Each structure stands twice: as C-alpha cells, then as structure tokens.
Amino acid sequence: MTDRRPSRTDHRTDAIMRAALDLALELGYAKLSIEAVANRAGVGKHTVYRRWSSRGLLFLDAVLSLNTEGLSHSNTGDVVADLRETMIKAVDVLGRPPWGPLYQALIGEAQHDPEVAAALNQRFIEPQTADTLARLKAAKDQGELAPDFDLDLAFDMLSGPLYYRLLITQQPITHDYIDRVLQAAFAGMSPRPPTR
Amino acid sequence: MTDRRPSRTDHRTDAIMRAALDLALELGYAKLSIEAVANRAGVGKHTVYRRWSSRGLLFLDAVLSLNTEGLSHSNTGDVVADLRETMIKAVDVLGRPPWGPLYQALIGEAQHDPEVAAALNQRFIEPQTADTLARLKAAKDQGELAPDFDLDLAFDMLSGPLYYRLLITQQPITHDYIDRVLQAAFAGMSPRPPTR
Numbered sequence: 599m600t601d602r603r604p605s606r607t608d609h610r611t612d613a614i615m616r617a618a619l620d621l622a623l624e625l626g627y628a629k630l631s632i633e634a635v636a637n638r639a640g641v642g643k644h645t646v647y648r649r650w651s652s653r654g655l656l657f658l659d660a661v662l663s664l665n666t667e668g669l670s671h672s673n674t675g676d677v678v679a680d681l682r683e684t685m686i687k688a689v690d691v692l693g694r695p696p697w698g699p700l701y702q703a704l705i706g707e708a709q710h711d712p713e714v715a716a717a718l719n720q721r722f723i724e725p726q727t728a729d730t731l732a733r734l735k736a737a738k739d740q741g742e743l744a745p746d747f748d749l750d751l752a753f754d755m756l757s758g759p760l761y762y763r764l765l766i767t768q769q770p771i772t773h774d775y776i777d778r779v780l781q782a783a784f785a786g787m788s789p790r791p792p793t794r
Numbered sequence: 795m796t797d798r799r800p801s802r803t804d805h806r807t808d809a810i811m812r813a814a815l816d817l818a819l820e821l822g823y824a825k826l827s828i829e830a831v832a833n834r835a836g837v838g839k840h841t842v843y844r845r846w847s848s849r850g851l852l853f854l855d856a857v858l859s860l861n862t863e864g865l866s867h868s869n870t871g872d873v874v875a876d877l878r879e880t881m882i883k884a885v886d887v888l889g890r891p892p893w894g895p896l897y898q899a900l901i902g903e904a905q906h907d908p909e910v911a912a913a914l915n916q917r918f919i920e921p922q923t924a925d926t927l928a929r930l931k932a933a934k935d936q937g938e939l940a941p942d943f944d945l946d947l948a949f950d951m952l953s954g955p956l957y958y959r960l961l962i963t964q965q966p967i968t969h970d971y972i973d974r975v976l977q978a979a980f981a982g983m984s985p986r987p988p989t990r
C-alpha cells in the first residue's frame with residue numbers, strides 16, 4: 599500500500615464492504631460483481647481492486663466484518679456455559695438469516711477458490727480455534743475436564759455439527775441443537791459414576 | 795419419460811455421468827458445462843437435459859454414482875468398529891483425491907442451488923443417516939450404548955467433523971482423525987468407572 603491516509607481509507611473500506619453485503623443480500627452472492635459493489639459504494643473499480651484482488655476475498659472481509667468482535671470466550675469457571683455463550687453468539691450472527699446464507703455462499707466459494715479457503719482459515723477459523731483451545735486448557739487446568747479429553751479435537755467436535763447443519767442438511771441451528779451438541783461432546787468429559 | 799428403452803437409456807446415462815466426472819477432473823467443476831459433457835459422451839444436449847434439468851443435478855448423480863453401493867453398516871456386534879468401517883469407506887471415496895475435490899465442489903454448488911441441496915439430502919444424506927441410526931438402535935438394544943446417548947444426533951457428531959475438515963480446514967481426513975472422532979463421540983457412550 600503506497601497511499602496511507604488512514605481515516606479516508608477506513609471510511610472507504612467500510613463503505614465498500616457494506617455495499618458488498620447489501621448487494622449480496624439483495625441479489626444473492628452469485629450475482630455480486632466488483633463493478634456493482636464499486637458503483638454502490640460510489641468509488642472506482644480500481645479503488646476496490648487496490649485492496650481486494652478478487653470478489654471472493656472482498657466478500658470474505660465483508661462477512662467477517664460482521665462478527666470479528668465479541669466471539670472470544672469468557673471464563674466464568676464453567677467451561678460448558680462459556681462455550682455455549684460463544685457458540686450461540688456465532689450462530690446468531692453467521693448461522694441464520696440474514697447473514698447465514700451469505701456465510702454459506704462464502705464457504706461455497708471457498709470450495710472453488712483456494713485463496714478464499716486459505717484466507718477464511720487464517721482470518722477466522724484459526725483464531726477461533728485458538729481461543730476455544732485456550733478456554734479448554736484453562737478448564738483442564740482447573741480440573742473440569744477428564745485427563746483423556748481430546749483438547750485438540752474439541753473445536754471440530756463442537757463446530758463440525760454446526761457447519762454440517764448449515765451446509766449439508768440446511769436445517770435451522772437452534773439453541774436446543776447447540777445444547778445437544780455440547781451435551782454429546784462433553785458426555786465423557788468428566789468422571790461419571792456407573793449408571794446401573 | 796416417454797421413451798422407455800431401459801438398456802440403451804442406462805448405457806447412455808452411465809456414459810453421460812462418466813463424461814461429467816472425467817471433465818470435472820480435467821477442468822474443475824467451475825468449467826463443466828452440459829454442452830461439453832454431451833460432446834464428450836457423444837450424445838446431443840437434449841439427451842442430457844431430458845434427464846437432468848441443471849448441471850448441478852447431473853453432477854450430483856455423477857458423484858453419487860461413485861459410492862452409493864457399499865456404504866451400509868455391518869453388524870458384527872461392535873458398533874464402533876462397524877461405524878469405523880463405513881466412515882473409512884465413505885472418506886476413502888468422497889473425502890480425498892481424486893473424488894474428494896469433486897464432492898467439495900458439489901457441496902459448494904449446494905450453497906448456491908437449493909435444488910442441488912435438496913437432492914443431495916434426499917438421495918444421499920438421509921439414507922446414510924437412516925442406516926447409521928438403525929445400526930445405533932441395534933447397539934442400544936444390545937446394551938452397547940448408555941441410556942442417555944443421543945441417537946438422533948450421532949450422525950451429526952460423527953460426520954460433522956469430517957465435513958468440517960473437508961470443507962473448512964481442508965486438511966486430510968486420515969484414519970487416525972476418524973478414530974479420534976469416534977473416540978470423542980463415544981467417550982460417554984457407556985458407563986465408566988470413576989477415574990480418580
């Protein structure tokens with residue numbers, strides 16, 4: 599970046615991402631074009647391309663701008679409650695209308711565009727995984743988790759079913775569903791008495 | 795269908811689906827067209843459209859033709875071993891090259907095309923879920939599963955992490971990963987003695 603005038607740049611960046619989201623909601627992602635986004639945002643195509651080399655990367659930033667705040671975990675001493683809070687927040691933003699279908703479209707794009715897939719992982723999935731792992735490690739240190747609990751797999755076990763619902767069965771991801779996933783994922787978390 | 799000459803129809807159908815797979819492997823799904831598939835299969839475009847109303851639905855049938863056989867569960871009396879066998883077979887076909895990227899592309903298409911999403915569920919996901927559930931019910935009847943094991947969620951807990959890896963992190967789905975998922979999903983399956 600040669601041109602460094604932060605406030606104007608940020609203002610334009612926000613306007614472009616907002617225009618991308620508005621147009622995707624109106625037209626669907628399939629019909630989104632850099633040209634239409636530039637027109638809606640009142641900037642030239644070059645201004646958009648200077649920052650984003652493809653429609654997919656622009657759309658990624660636009661979708662992530664919705665929720666990068668506020669998805670880190672609390673530590674109240676109750677690991678399941680803390681994970682539940684973050685899962686509900688994430689699903690409320692990305693797992694249901696109006697933004698859920700745009701997040702679906704973004705992941706659909708990631709199946710065809712390796713740059714979008716890599717950026718999605720670096721910018722969103724990996725930080726979320728690390729934050730979840732840190733919360734789980736704290737729980738293990740506090741004796742909340744059984745010694746054989748697979749910490750490194752936990753994010754996949756918790757978010758896998760949510761993505762499965764979003765992308766495959768496309769059924770609503772209700773709070774009840776989140777509770778059942780937590781229950782199943784943590785069924786073997788702690789020592790249990792024999793149930794006979 | 796007005797024209798009912800089974801053997802010729804089946805032969806053509808197979809040739810068209812095979813052509814779709816070959817072309818998708820060569821060019822990638824994004825560049826697949828009904829016209830190119832018809833040319834490769836040596837039939838007219840109308841012959842293709844008579845059976846499939848869209849590229850996505852043709853591609854779905856072509857991908858499912860790879861594996862609809864052989865993914866039902868055995869019952870050897872060991873539910874985890876039987877699930878493992880089917881998961882490995884499914885991942886070996888749909889979860890790694892050469893067909894894995896085509897299955898990814900198909901699911902990508904399902905994010906933009908509700909007809910493809912619905913057909914994927916009706917033709918593949920729902921029968922697989924039902925077969926898994928039947929195997930789990932037998933295990934419950936045989937006393938292999940704890941009374942509070944969430945049968946209806948089990949398919950999501952087992953396949954969710956596999957889809958998450960295929961579609962989101964895009965890391966290899968190794969047999970070791972499948973074993974860890976099974977271990978985590980069944981950690982609370984049966985009564986455990988206190989570990990203290």
